[in-house]
Amino acid sequence: xxxxxxxxxxxxxxxxIVQILESMHLDVYGASNGKEGLEYFHMTQPDxxxxxxxxEEIDGMQVLQEIKxxxxxxxxxxxxxxxxxxxxxxxxxxxxxxxxxxxFPPNMLRVKVNKALDVLQTKAENSYLRQQQMKKTSMMLxxxxxxxxxxxxxxxxxxxxxxxxxxxxxxxTGKDLLSRTIHxxxxxxxxxxxxxxxxxxxxxxxxxxxxxxxxxxxxxxxxRKQGKFELASGGTLFLDNIDKISSAMQTKILKILQDxxxxxxxxxxxxxxxxxxxxxxxxxxQKDKELNLFNPQLLQILQSTHIQLPPLRERREDIKxxxxxxxxxxxxxxxxxxxxxxxxxNVLAQYTWPGNIRELQSIVQHISSIIKTDIVQKxxxxxxxxxxxxxxxxx
Numbered sequence: 001x002x003x004x005x006x007x008x009x010x011x012x013x014x015x016x017i018v019q020i021l022e023s024m025h026l027d028v029y030g031a032s033n034g035k036e037g038l039e040y041f042h043m044t045q046p047d048x049x050x051x052x053x054x055x056e057e058i059d060g061m062q063v064l065q066e067i068k069x070x071x072x073x074x075x076x077x078x079x080x081x082x083x084x085x086x087x088x089x090x091x092x093x094x095x096x097x098x099x100x101x102x103x104f105p106p107n108m109l110r111v112k113v114n115k116a117l118d119v120l121q122t123k124a125e126n127s128y129l130r131q132q133q134m135k136k137t138s139m140m141l142x143x144x145x146x147x148x149x150x151x152x153x154x155x156x157x158x159x160x161x162x163x164x165x166x167x168x169x170x171x172x173t174g175k176d177l178l179s180r181t182i183h184x185x186x187x188x189x190x191x192x193x194x195x196x197x198x199x200x201x202x203x204x205x206x207x208x209x210x211x212x213x214x215x216x217x218x219x220x221x222x223x224r225k226q227g228k229f230e231l232a233s234g235g236t237l238f239l240d241n242i243d244k245i246s247s248a249m250q251t252k253i254l255k256i257l258q259d260x261x262x263x264x265x266x267x268x269x270x271x272x273x274x275x276x277x278x279x280x281x282x283x284x285x286q287k288d289k290e291l292n293l294f295n296p297q298l299l300q301i302l303q304s305t306h307i308q309l310p311p312l313r314e315r316r317e318d319i320k321x322x323x324x325x326x327x328x329x330x331x332x333x334x335x336x337x338x339x340x341x342x343x344x345x346n347v348l349a350q351y352t353w354p355g356n357i358r359e360l361q362s363i364v365q366h367i368s369s370i371i372k373t374d375i376v377q378k379x380x381x382x383x384x385x386x387x388x389x390x391x392x393x394x395x
Contacts, residue, residue, distance in 0.1 A: 002026055002027065002047045002048060002117055002120060003026075003027045003028075003029075003044065003045040003046045003048075004021055004026055004027065004028045004029070004046055004047065004048045004050065004113070005028075005029050005031060005037060005040055005041060005044070005048070005050070006018055006021070006029070006030045006031065006048045006049075006050045006051075007031045007033070007034060007036075007037035007049065007050070007051040007052060007055070007060070007063060008030070008031075008032075008051070008052045008055075008222075009032055009033050009052060009055045009080065010052070011032070013052075013079075013102070014030045014031075014032065015030065017030070017050065017109065018030045019105050020109055020110065021109075021113065024110060024113065025026075026113075028320050029044075029046070033044055033055060033056065033057065033058065033098075034051070034055050034057060034058025034059060034060070034062060034063050035048070035058050036056060037051065037058075037063060037257045038063060038066055038067075039060065041063075041066075041067060041074070042070075043271060044090075045071065045073075045074065045379065046074060047073075047074065047075065047120050048074065048075045048076075048077065048097075048113070048116050048117075048120070049067060049074055049075070049076045049077070050075075050076075050077045050079065050080075050113075051063045051076065051078060051079065052078045052079045052080075053078050053079060053081075053087055053088060053091065054081065055100075059080055060079070060091070061087065061090075061091060061094075061147075063076075064076050064078070064091055064094060064095065064096055064290050065094065066085050066216070067354060068094065068095040071200060072095070073123070075097040075116045075119060075120065076091075076095070076096045076097055077096070077097055077098050077099065077100065077113070077116060078091050078092075078096050078098070078099040078100070078110055079099070079100055080100070080101055080102070081101070081102055081185055083097075085101065088101075090242075091120050096257070097116055097119070098112055099146070100112050114373060121388060125225070130231060141155070141174060141178055141181055142319060143315055143317065143318030143321060143322070144317050144321070145310075145314075145315035145316075145317045145318050147310035147314055147315045148310070148315055148318060151178075151307060151308075151309065151310075154305070154307050155178075155181070155182060155185075155307075157183050158182065158305045158307075159185045160186055160187060161186075161305075162276050163304040163305050164274075164276070164277045164278070164279070164281050164301055164302050164303075164304050164305070165179075165182065165276075165277075165278045165279070165302075165304070165305045165306075165307060166242075166278075166280070166299075166302045166304075166305070166306050166307070167179060167278065167279070167280040167281075167282070167301040167306075167307050167308075167309060168282070168283065168284065168306065168307070168308050168309070169280075169282065169308060169309030169310070169311070170282055170309075170311045170356055171282050171355070171356065171358070172355045172356035172357055172358030172359055173309040173310070173311060173356045173357060174309055174318055174356075174357050175282075175309060176195070176240065176280070177238065178236070178307065178309060179195075179236070179238045179278040179280065180193060180238075182236075182278060183235070183236040183238075183276075183278075186276070187234075188234065188235045188236055188276055190338070191232075191233075191234035191235030191236075192232050192233075192234070192235040192236075193232075193235055193236045193238065194228050194231050194235065194236070194238065195238045195240060196209060196210065196228050196233035196237070196238070196239050196240065197240045197241060198239055198240065198241045198242055198243075198244045198245050199240075199241045199244045201247070203245075203246045203249060206245065206249060206263055207229070207249065207252070208221075208225065209227060209228060210227050210228050210229055210252075210253070211227040211228030211229060211252070211262050211263070211264055211265055212224070212225045212226045212229075212230055212248075212264040212265065213225050213227075213264050213265035213266050213267075214264050214265065214266035214267040215266075215296040216266065217264070217265045217266025217267070218265070218266070221265075221266065224264070227262075227264065229262055229273050229275060230271060230273060232273075232275045233269075233273045233274055234274055234275070235275065235276070236275065236276045236277075236278060237275045237276070237277050237278070238277075238278045238279070238280070238298070239277065239278070239279040239280070240279075240280050241280070241281060241282075242279035242280065242281050242302065243281040243282075243283045243294065243346060245321040247295065250294065250295040250298050251295065251298075253298060254297055254298040254301070256273065257277065257298075257301055260272060260273060260274065261273060277302070311353075311356055312352075312353040312356045312357065312360065313352045313353060316349065316350075316394065319348065319349045319353070319360070320345060320348075320349050321341065321347075322357065322360055323345065323348055323360065323364060324340075326360065326361050326364040326365070327340065328363055328370065330364060330365060331368075332369040334368065336368070336374070337374055338368055338371060338374055338375070339374060339375050339376065340375070340376045341375050341376060341377050341378070343377065344376045344377055344378045344380065344381055347381055347385065347386055347389045348360075348363075348377055348381065348385070348389075349390045350389040350390050351385050351388060351390075352388065352390070363381075363382065363385065364383070367380055367381065
């Protein structure tokens with residue numbers, strides 16, 4: 001049952017609102033002024049606050065600002081007289097959910113409150129779905145090792161923010177998956193996730209890919225094209241291998257992040273854009289010359305948050321869980337029930353995995369497709385892996 005706080009200094013109005021809401025089988029508390037209302041809010045964190053705009057001492061605008069300073073989860077419905085509608089509109093710009101103009105019929109209040117309850121229900125469902133998505137990907141991103149525990153803590157801190165993120169890690173460590181996970185559990189999950197591999201385009205074509213172009217912008221441009229920044233608006237843009245872009249392209253991306261707008265190639269119209277940028281590179285920030293030559297302003301923005309994904313050889317305690325995760329997924333696809341013997345698991349767990357998670361997944365898929373029994377034995381493992389596994393300190 002939703003919990004609602006009503007703040008109204010007119011006793012007749014307050015009691016009338018409380019009575020209507022209680023008839024809707026809602027849990028309601030009535031406060032006679034802003035001070036009492038805020039004290040109750042801090043104690044109980046209600047789902048919805050209905051507050052009069054004009055009150056002595058602490059008015060509705062101050063109530064709204066105090067609530068929004070502490071949480072975005074509580075919705076605020078403003079009660080306003082006809083002459084203060086402009087203030088109500090201003091309140092909505094500051095985060096109020098809606099407003100209702102008095103005098104109002106009981107049914108109008110019911111409609112507004114039901115609308116708020118629908119929003120609260122949707123928020124709760126989205127929060128649940130994000131939690132489930134986190135659980136689905138946790139085996140691949142979050143292991144038992146200390147290195148992955150650090151990554152887990154970073155994900156929890158940054159997923160709900162809008163700051164750019166730079167993910168670094170060797171090839172195959174899961175940078176693409178991590179970027180998608182951050183998008184899926186964040187507030188932009190219902191908007192597009194757009195990936196661009198910066199190694200897949202020449203500089204000229206990358207500009208068109210990112211920013212789009214107008215018709216006849218260059219000989220091959222037979223029609224207007226939307227760029228990835230435009231397509232990702234409201235969502236997340238993932239630039240993989242960010243270290244491969246040229247200095248000129250770095251400057252253009254920096255300008256977009258600063259101005260939150262861009263111009264299509266061959267055009268002159270400014271296009272506003274809101275994207276969360278996540279970028280990735282296999283380069284080491286402190287050691288690789290390529291990143292030392294990177295535009296320092298852009299690099300500073302991109303790595304507002306830096307997540308370093310460790311290679312598998314530095315998180316060996318996670319390897320067995322990952323093997324079982326991929327094997328279970330293969331079993332679900334094929335209907336088999338393949339298990340791994342202790343000897344085989346020991347070999348797989350002690351291999352250095354230079355290709356990291358991507359290589360491990362590929363090997364599990366390969367073994368699953370060729371094995372004739374229900375138990376993976378040591379001899380079922382490719383010879384190269386057997387020969388290079390370090391067991392008890394020896395090959």
